[in-house]
Amino acid sequence: MAILRDNTNHSSASLLPLGLLNFFIYGTMVIFAAFFQLYLKDIGMDKFEIGSLMAVGPLVSLLAHPFWRRLSDRGQNLRFILLIMMTGVLLMGHLVFKVDTFHMLYLSMILLFFFQSPLLSQNNSLILGYIENTDQKFGTYRLWGSFGWTLVALTAGPIIDSIGQHGISLLFSIMLMLGIGSALLLPPIQLTTNTPAIRFTDIVRTLQNKTFIAFVIFGVLVSIPNSINGIFMPLFISDLGGSRFQVGGAVFLSTIFEVLAFVLLERYLKQKMTYLMGCLTLVSLLFALRWELMSEASTPLQIIFIQVLHAVTFGGFFYVGTKLTALILPRPFRSSGQAVYTFALSGVSGIIAGFLGGWIFQSFGPVLLYKMGGSLTLLGAAGFGIMWYHIYKHENSSIEHHTEP
Numbered sequence: 001m002a003i004l005r006d007n008t009n010h011s012s013a014s015l016l017p018l019g020l021l022n023f024f025i026y027g028t029m030v031i032f033a034a035f036f037q038l039y040l041k042d043i044g045m046d047k048f049e050i051g052s053l054m055a056v057g058p059l060v061s062l063l064a065h066p067f068w069r070r071l072s073d074r075g076q077n078l079r080f081i082l083l084i085m086m087t088g089v090l091l092m093g094h095l096v097f098k099v100d101t102f103h104m105l106y107l108s109m110i111l112l113f114f115f116q117s118p119l120l121s122q123n124n125s126l127i128l129g130y131i132e133n134t135d136q137k138f139g140t141y142r143l144w145g146s147f148g149w150t151l152v153a154l155t156a157g158p159i160i161d162s163i164g165q166h167g168i169s170l171l172f173s174i175m176l177m178l179g180i181g182s183a184l185l186l187p188p189i190q191l192t193t194n195t196p197a198i199r200f201t202d203i204v205r206t207l208q209n210k211t212f213i214a215f216v217i218f219g220v221l222v223s224i225p226n227s228i229n230g231i232f233m234p235l236f237i238s239d240l241g242g243s244r245f246q247v248g249g250a251v252f253l254s255t256i257f258e259v260l261a262f263v264l265l266e267r268y269l270k271q272k273m274t275y276l277m278g279c280l281t282l283v284s285l286l287f288a289l290r291w292e293l294m295s296e297a298s299t300p301l302q303i304i305f306i307q308v309l310h311a312v313t314f315g316g317f318f319y320v321g322t323k324l325t326a327l328i329l330p331r332p333f334r335s336s337g338q339a340v341y342t343f344a345l346s347g348v349s350g351i352i353a354g355f356l357g358g359w360i361f362q363s364f365g366p367v368l369l370y371k372m373g374g375s376l377t378l379l380g381a382a383g384f385g386i387m388w389y390h391i392y393k394h395e396n397s398s399i400e401h402h403t404e405p
Contacts, residue, residue, distance in 0.1 A: 015141075017185035018130055022141050023148035024179030025123055028089075030149045031156055031172050032116075034251045035244060037234050039097075039168050047235065049102065051358020054231050056109055058350035061117035062343070068118045078126045083183050085122060088115030090176045097169035130186070146259055153251040157244030202336035212328050212337060214387065216344045219321055220352075221380030222284045223345040225291050225373025226314060227353030233294075233303065236366045242300030250303055254310035261315035269320070273327045276320050277388040283316040284381035288374045295370035321345070 040050045072081045092112035099105050127141045152175070160167035207213060234247045269279065290309045297303045321341065329337040360369045 015130055015136060015186075017182045018127065019141055019144040021179055021182040021186070022123065022127070022145035024175050024182060025086075025119065025148070026145035027148035027152035028172060028175040028179060029120070030153045030251060031168065031175065033230070034153055034234055034247055035156060035160060035168050037231065038238055038244060038247065041235060041238065042165070045102075047232070047362035048355075048358040050235070051231060051354040051356075051361070053106065053109055053354075055351045055354025055358075056106070057113040057117060058347040058354075060110055060113040061347060064114045064117045065121070068122060072122065072125070078122065078129060079183060079186060079188075082119075082122050082126055083180060085115045085119055086176060086180050086183065089119065090173060090180070092116075093172055093176070094169070097166070097172075143259065146255070150252050150256055153248045153255070154245075155248070157246070157248040161244055199336075202333055203340065206329065206333045206336045206340055209329060209333075211387070212325070212340075214383065215324065215328060216341060218380040218383035218387070219341070220344050220349050221376045221383070222287055222317060223349035224353050224356070225370075225377050226287065226317075227349045228357035228369065228373055229291075229294070231353060232357055232361055232366070232369065233307075235361070236294075236297075237300045237303055239366065240298070240300050240303070242303075246300045246304060250300075250307045253304060254307035254314075257308070257311035258315050261311040262319060265316065265319045269323075271323065271327075273324065274388060274392045276324050276327070277384060277391055279316065280320045280324065281381055281384040281388055283313060283320065284377055284384055287313045287317065288377040288381060291370045291374035291377060295367050295374065318345070 037050055037054070040053065045053070068081065068085065072078050089112060092108055092115060095108040096105065096112055099108055124138075127138055130136075131138060131141070156168075156171055159171055163170060233250065237247050237250060269276070286309065290306060290313055293306045293309075294303065297306060322338065325337050325341045326334050357369060360372060
């Protein structure tokens with residue numbers, strides 16, 4: 001990141017609003033992630049309609065991310081751009097909760113996702129800009145976000161229930177306005193993401209790497225059921241008679257140990273391709289076990305406890321996958337590789353999960369939905385296992401070749 005500002009160091013006290021900003025942004029996000037599907041159900045939408053609506057997000061993000069990144073680089077004021085995005089989310093969110101036709105809801109959701117989808121990456125860039133040349137750590141402010149996510153996940157359900165039909169829109173608006181207020185309290189700073197544009201030729205060269213393409217395809221197979229769970233797990237709990245508090249509890253347990261999982265992986269995981277590929281295969285099998293347990297769940301409490309596996313499965317899968325991307329590809333193509341990997345596992349998987357998951361849930365129910373998820377995950381795990389075997393065999397052949405007299 002290129003920083004364009006004066007040399008004044010910001011004290012910890014002056015950066016308190018930055019921590020609050022992260023708290024309120026992540027708190028807003030969890031309201032949307034955990035409870036918005038229940039709102040859509042309450043206004044009469046079926047599972048397929050909900051899934052297709054949520055699938056719009058990854059699609060819109062393809063245009064939203066480069067647009068806002070370019071605007072940030074040209075304006076050299078990330079805080080101002082972030083304020084525009086948060087204001088857009090506030091206004092579009094207000095519109096989403098006011099429209100009364102499916103077509104208007106779809107249009108307003110497209111606009112909402114346009115402002116919302118790049119919000120976290122923009123916020124991360126802002127943190128890095130403020131802590132540059134200070135003794136502050138990025139993880140400290142990320143923990144503020146984790147605290148906001150977990151606390152709001154636990155408390156939002158009872159608050160929404162106590163307020164009534166408009167509870168989610170009111171809580172969503174309050175959190176966003178507090179976030180905007182926190183951003184306004186930040187000291188002035190001029191900075192730009194200055195992220196090098198990924199060239200189309202690099203993308204093409206990356207896609208010509210057969211090992212990487214196989215790796216991404218198997219990753220998508222494992223990622224689709226995880227995206228399905230993220231969209232439809234609150235509806236599954238609701239169908240079993242669960243409350244919003246129980247939905248929040250499931251989200252809370254799925255994320256509370258996530259930070260610990262990343263810390264342990266960073267500290268103890270060996271940076272060796274065969275070791276990482278073996279770990280990815282095992283994590284994928286654990287994912288399959290998780291979906292099998294979900295298909296057998298018959299009470300909200302069972303679903304809540306199954307979500308504890310999220311820290312190991314999601315944390316391990318995406319951490320190890322990111323590391324492997326860097327090892328599979330030559331250094332000049334690693335940035336484009338990470339972009340392709342992220343788009344495939346977040347964008348493509350999210351789009352498929354919304355449409356396919358919504359259709360299966362609506363037509364055949366949650367048991368078949370999670371059984372299908374387990375089958376897709378096992379296919380991905382088998383693919384990773386085959387890749388591990390070929391890499392292991394190649395490494396051993398290289399060792400034997402070098403040790404021959």
